[in-house]
Structure formats: C-alpha cells, structure tokens
Amino acid sequence: MDSFEFNKMAGAVLGTLLFVMGLGIFSDALFATHRPAKPGYDLPAAEEAKAGAPAAAATSEPLPVLLAKADAKKGENLIKACATCHTFDAGGSVKPTGPNLYGVVNRKIGSTGYGYSDSMKGHGGNWDYESLNKFITNPKGFVANTKMSYAGEKDPAKRADIIAYLRSLASSPAPLPNP
Ligand code: HEC
CATH class of the missing domain: 1.10.760.10 (Cytochrome c-like domain)
Structure with a gap:
C-alpha cells in the first residue's frame, strides 16, 4: 500500500479513537454521576434493629x-x-x-x-x-x-x-x- 493509502487508514483509526473519547467525555457530562453526600433513602428500620430495639415497635406503631x-x-x-x-x-x-x-x-x-x-x-x-x-x-x-x-x-x-x-x-x- 502506498503512503497515501496508509495515511488514510491511520486517519480513520485516529478519527475513530477521537470520536470514542469524545463520546465518553460527552456522556460523562450528560450523565454526571455525582454521589450525593447523603443517600436519598434512609433505612430507619435497619438502624433501629442495630440499636437492639424491637423492630415492630420501633418503626411505625402509633x-x-x-x-x-x-x-x-x-x-x-x-x-x-x-x-x-x-x-x-x-x-x-x-x-x-x-x-x-x-x-x-x-x-x-x-x-x-x-x-x-x-x-x-x-x-x-x-x-x-x-x-x-x-x-x-x-x-x-x-x-x-x-x-x-x-x-x-x-x-x-x-x-x-x-x-x-x-x-x-x-x-x-x-x-x-x-x-
Ligand atoms: C436531671 C434531672 C431530670 C431527669 C433525669 C428527668 N427530669 Fe423531667 N424535668 C426536670 C426539670 C428540671 C424539669 C423542668 C424543666 C423546665 O422547667 O424547663 C422537668 C420537667 C418535666 C416534665 C414537665 C412537668 C410539668 O410540671 O410541666 C415532665 C412531664 C417530665 N419532666 C418528665 C420526666 C420523665 C418521664 C423523666 C424520665 C424518663 C424525666 N422527666 C427525667 C428534670 C429531670
């Protein structure tokens, strides 16, 4: 293959790499995955169980x-x-x-x-x-x-x-x- 052909192929490979990298950066920005400081859920039942309280009474009985x-x-x-x-x-x-x-x-x-x-x-x-x-x-x-x-x-x-x-x-x- 002549050097022109080779340049074309190298260009294609490089271009693909750039594209994939760019996609990665772009999707990171789109779907930013910051962990919240506090999880958006809490599990009082599990915590009370740890403290040794009777789970049924601890959770919700009025x-x-x-x-x-x-x-x-x-x-x-x-x-x-x-x-x-x-x-x-x-x-x-x-x-x-x-x-x-x-x-x-x-x-x-x-x-x-x-x-x-x-x-x-x-x-x-x-x-x-x-x-x-x-x-x-x-x-x-x-x-x-x-x-x-x-x-x-x-x-x-x-x-x-x-x-x-x-x-x-x-x-x-x-x-x-x-x-
Ligand atoms: C370290 C001392 C202390 C302990 C232990 C304590 N108290 Fe008190 N309690 C006070 C004081 C002082 C007041 C008045 C508070 C004020 O004026 O802000 C008070 C006020 C109260 C009142 C309001 C009474 C009124 O006349 O309005 C209740 C009800 C009460 N306590 C219940 C309890 C119960 C039940 C416990 C145990 C589970 C308890 N206290 C343990 C010191 C204590």
Whole structure:
C-alpha cells in the first residue's frame, strides 16, 4: 500500500479513537454521576434493629396502639431514671431538681409551684399523651431550652410504659386514646 493509502487508514483509526473519547467525555457530562453526600433513602428500620430495639415497635406503631399494650408496672421500673430529679407521690415534695409528676397527664404544662425555665412556663398547652411522648423522646426537641437535662428515651415501647405509669398516678386516670 502506498503512503497515501496508509495515511488514510491511520486517519480513520485516529478519527475513530477521537470520536470514542469524545463520546465518553460527552456522556460523562450528560450523565454526571455525582454521589450525593447523603443517600436519598434512609433505612430507619435497619438502624433501629442495630440499636437492639424491637423492630415492630420501633418503626411505625402509633402511640395509641403502644399505650393499649403498655405496662405501667414496667413503667414504674423505668421511671427510676426520672426519680433522681422528680417525685411521683400525691402532694409529694418539690425537689429543687424537678417538678412533682403526680397527675401530670392532662395537667397544664409548667403549672406546679416548681421554678420552671421560661421556655417551659411560656410553652402553653397540656401534657396530653402525644406531648408527653414527644417530650420524653427528646426534651429539648419539644421544649427548646428546657432545663430538664435528660437525653430522652428512644424506645417507643419503653416510653409507652413510662406514660402508662404516669397515667396511673391519678385518683381517676385519664381515658386511653382509642387505638
Ligand atoms: C436531671 C434531672 C431530670 C431527669 C433525669 C428527668 N427530669 Fe423531667 N424535668 C426536670 C426539670 C428540671 C424539669 C423542668 C424543666 C423546665 O422547667 O424547663 C422537668 C420537667 C418535666 C416534665 C414537665 C412537668 C410539668 O410540671 O410541666 C415532665 C412531664 C417530665 N419532666 C418528665 C420526666 C420523665 C418521664 C423523666 C424520665 C424518663 C424525666 N422527666 C427525667 C428534670 C429531670
């Protein structure tokens, strides 16, 4: 083959290479595959399972369902974590560390003789089951700047047991919500 023929072939090969490379760059630009900093999905079930929480209770059971099968006796054990700061008996003394919690269900928020934080005093509303559940999950998430320095109980079933016990601290306990 003469050199002209060879140049033509070399040109064709080079051209093809360039084309393929160009295509690669072009398609990279078109279908940019940046990994998101956070995956666009989360798997709460898997995470809670890791934390050792009962998966069924941890994921989605609504509070009324959890309360219907809650155990106030277990709750009485669990509130030992609260008793360092709170008293639970009727007419119990107000510790300097926290308000008395007898009859707290449906009580006005921040309404005993205790020296509450301004954010608790100004919060408004009553301690219904939902607000107690939120507060015990994450006190600062429900009352920003509350001075209750308790990290929160993350297990929904345990929270329900605690709330069931709090509910029992009344001469006539409030009715349970309908599951
Ligand atoms: C380290 C002390 C401490 C612990 C532990 C603690 N609390 Fe408290 N709690 C407080 C203080 C202080 C307040 C008042 C907060 C404020 O005024 O912002 C409070 C307020 C509350 C209130 C609002 C009462 C009212 O009169 O409005 C509830 C309900 C409550 N705590 C429940 C609990 C439960 C249930 C636990 C255990 C799971 C718990 N607390 C653990 C210190 C504590």
